[in-house]
Amino acid sequence: MANETPLGVLQALSNQLADATELAGRSVVRIDDGTRLTASGIIWSSEGLIVATSHGVEADDDLTVELHDGARVPARVVGRDADTDIAVLQVHGAGLPAFELANKARPGQIALALGRPGQAGLQVTMGILSAVHEHGAGELLHTDALFYPGFSGGALVDAEGRLLGLVNLMYRRGRGVTIGTGIVAEIVEALSSGGTVKRGYLGVRAQAVELPPVVRERAGITQEIGLLVSSVEAGSAAELGGLMLGDTLLEVDGNPLDDVDDFRKTLRSKRAGQVVMLKVLRGGGVAEISAELQPQPTGDEDGHHSSIQHSGRRGGRPGSRQRR
Amino acid sequence: MVDRVRDSVVSIESRGGFGAGVVWDSKGWIVTNDHVVQRSESRVTFQDGSNEIGRVLARDPAHDLALVSVPNIVGFAIERGDARTLRPGDALLAVGHPLGLRDAASFGIVSGTGGVNWMGRPASELLQADLRLAPGNSGGPVVNASGQLVGIASMVLSPGIALAVPIQIVHAFVREVEAKLAA
Numbered sequence: 001m002a003n004e005t006p007l008g009v010l011q012a013l014s015n016q017l018a019d020a021t022e023l024a025g026r027s028v029v030r031i032d033d034g035t036r037l038t039a040s041g042i043i044w045s046s047e048g049l050i051v052a053t054s055h056g057v058e059a060d061d062d063l064t065v066e067l068h069d070g071a072r073v074p075a076r077v078v079g080r081d082a083d084t085d086i087a088v089l090q091v092h093g094a095g096l097p098a099f100e101l102a103n104k105a106r107p108g109q110i111a112l113a114l115g116r117p118g119q120a121g122l123q124v125t126m127g128i129l130s131a132v133h134e135h136g137a138g139e140l141l142h143t144d145a146l147f148y149p150g151f152s153g154g155a156l157v158d159a160e161g162r163l164l165g166l167v168n169l170m171y172r173r174g175r176g177v178t179i180g181t182g183i184v185a186e187i188v189e190a191l192s193s194g195g196t197v198k199r200g201y202l203g204v205r206a207q208a209v210e211l212p213p214v215v216r217e218r219a220g221i222t223q224e225i226g227l228l229v230s231s232v233e234a235g236s237a238a239e240l241g242g243l244m245l246g247d248t249l250l251e252v253d254g255n256p257l258d259d260v261d262d263f264r265k266t267l268r269s270k271r272a273g274q275v276v277m278l279k280v281l282r283g284g285g286v287a288e289i290s291a292e293l294q295p296q297p298t299g300d301e302d303g304h305h306s307s308i309q310h311s312g313r314r315g316g317r318p319g320s321r322q323r324r
Numbered sequence: 325m326v327d328r329v330r331d332s333v334v335s336i337e338s339r340g341g342f343g344a345g346v347v348w349d350s351k352g353w354i355v356t357n358d359h360v361v362q363r364s365e366s367r368v369t370f371q372d373g374s375n376e377i378g379r380v381l382a383r384d385p386a387h388d389l390a391l392v393s394v395p396n397i398v399g400f401a402i403e404r405g406d407a408r409t410l411r412p413g414d415a416l417l418a419v420g421h422p423l424g425l426r427d428a429a430s431f432g433i434v435s436g437t438g439g440v441n442w443m444g445r446p447a448s449e450l451l452q453a454d455l456r457l458a459p460g461n462s463g464g465p466v467v468n469a470s471g472q473l474v475g476i477a478s479m480v481l482s483p484g485i486a487l488a489v490p491i492q493i494v495h496a497f498v499r500e501v502e503a504k505l506a507a
Binding site: 008011014017018019020021123124 | 411414433452454469483484
């Protein structure tokens with residue numbers, strides 16, 4: 001009845017997953033913010049930087065971080081980023097077991113999700129990486145590993161226990177997602193040096209418009225919808241780049257523009273100082289414009305504003321045309 | 325390995341209950357959940373399709389366990405393992421009849437051994453796994469990566485949070501019944 005081989009492939013996998021869990025579990029902490037619900041967090045650096053989800057950590061001060069061995073250390077929030085829902089905490093201590101980062105995330109690879117929800121201790125679930133989507137400075141990861149309640153701020157790791165990303169159950173209207181380490185690294189770098197994340201700002205208002213066949217024919221394009229620029233902020237990246245009132249935006253960095261929200265998202269994922277290439281319809285012809293994005297104006301870091309605003313009807317699409 | 329485990333899996337029907345069971349030993353004892361066998365008699369169906377009337381020998385409602393005896397056993401007693409050496413992340417397989425699908429295997433891992441309440445329920449002495457179980461898995465075996473029994477699938481707290489009664493509790497229950505019968 002016993003296995004013929006000394007160590008079956010399933011036993012080897014079992015050992016590997018348990019080893020990975022043990023290793024990764026050392027870098028997953030529990031954060032007590034004084035509310036009834038505790039949050040999970042991950043040790044980002046051995047010098048005491050902890051990353052968690054912003055929604056999971058309600059207070060900024062008088063926080064307690066519980067390490068894997070039960071040690072409790074005081075912590076405070078050093079910065080929050082509304083767009084990625086990331087909070088960066090500092091604990092006093094050195095030599096903390098920080099995560100090693102995984103290599104490139106590949107769909108199909110085994111993934112373990114870890115958290116320390118409530119009083120339940122370390123919890124882990126297994127699945128595969130289902131999808132990897134490019135997003136801003138990094139990637140958003142999707143897995144079929146279940147996220148238990150309280151896993152927000154926990155880790156998604158590979159079969160070696162190396163960090164793939166930060167688990168967030170509440171990201172963008174409650175869809176569980178994992179924020180890749182590239183994005184986390186960028187936010188941590190900006191926030192831990194006392195700053196904020198400088199999102200790119202273009203400085204235009206625009207509205208989706210249908211491009212009449214005669215216009216498309218004359219310009220030699222097939223695109224049916226563009227974004228009509230209805231105002232250009234003085235001194236903005238858009239103005240400095242030469243964008244004019246009445247231009248119709250067709251493409252950004254080679255990607256067609258037909259939705260104000262999509263354009264807004266694209267710009268939010270870029271950083272101040274980055275250059276965007278815009279293709280516009282002007283005077284019946286097509287022109288190329290490059291604009292170096294500026295930092296978002298103060299007060300725009302709370303996510304209520306962004307670098308492009310609607311003018312006119314929300315939704316951004318003319319008529320009842322529905323595509324995609 | 326799943327084939328080997330299946331040889332020890334039965335299905336159990338009793339009025340008000342349907343689930344799985346595990347052939348515990350060669351003397352005709354089958355372990356299942358207490359909630360699967362609500363009546364004293366139930367129909368036990370073996371791998372070859374034959375069936376027998378099983379009689380409930382003893383119950384342990386606190387641990388949701390029951391021992392069912394049948395006159396003749398078809399199949400083998402399951403190989404027994406140790407649940408106490410399991411670590412979070414260790415692979416587990418469950419075999420049962422989820423939603424009536426016969427002898428379906430599910431793969432998962434030990435998701436926690438925290439030893440304290442889980443969402444207000446005392447899960448301390450239960451084996452917690454991310455196995456996706458469904459009604460019909462109840463009473464069936466949860467085995468380790470070597471195919472050895474480590475627990476009896478018992479309840480699903482929410483999809484993907486499965487609890488199993490660890491084998492040491494089953495051992496204690498069976499020993500108790502044996503002692504009572506010998507007395």
